[in-house]
Amino acid sequence: MNETLRRTWPAVLTAVVASLYVWIGLTAHGWDRILGLAGGPVVLAALVAAHRSLPGAMALLAVGALPLAVTTWWSIATPVLAVLVLLLGWFAIRNLSRPRRDTASVTTSEPRP
Numbered sequence: 001m002n003e004t005l006r007r008t009w010p011a012v013l014t015a016v017v018a019s020l021y022v023w024i025g026l027t028a029h030g031w032d033r034i035l036g037l038a039g040g041p042v043v044l045a046a047l048v049a050a051h052r053s054l055p056g057a058m059a060l061l062a063v064g065a066l067p068l069a070v071t072t073w074w075s076i077a078t079p080v081l082a083v084l085v086l087l088l089g090w091f092a093i094r095n096l097s098r099p100r101r102d103t104a105s106v107t108t109s110e111p112r113p
Contacts, residue, residue: 010088010095011095011096015043015044018041021043025038025039032072043060050092058093065086065089068082
């Protein structure tokens with residue numbers, strides 16, 4: 001697995017689960033609709049904020065994931081999605097906040113043909 005793929009797959013999976021949050025928001029009613037429609041974009045904002053602030057990104061991730069799971073605790077889907085968002089988002093934010101390794105500066109002992 002190359003470096004780019006290793007760094008981005010958790011972010012892609014987190015974005016997919018965030019879109020499921022929006023989908024739940026579209027089908028829900030009342031507060032669940034508001035929390036679902038707002039939670040997905042907040043989770044995506046956490047991925048964007050990971051480049052600038054690790055604590056801020058983690059806070060956005062929790063604010064985006066937990067309210068819908070708490071208000072729909074009786075369901076099995078939303079708490080499981082919240083756990084997925086928190087786990088995948090944690091890995092994604094951790095990978096995105098790390099500085100990239102510069103692979104172009106690595107020299108090999110043999111010249112390329």
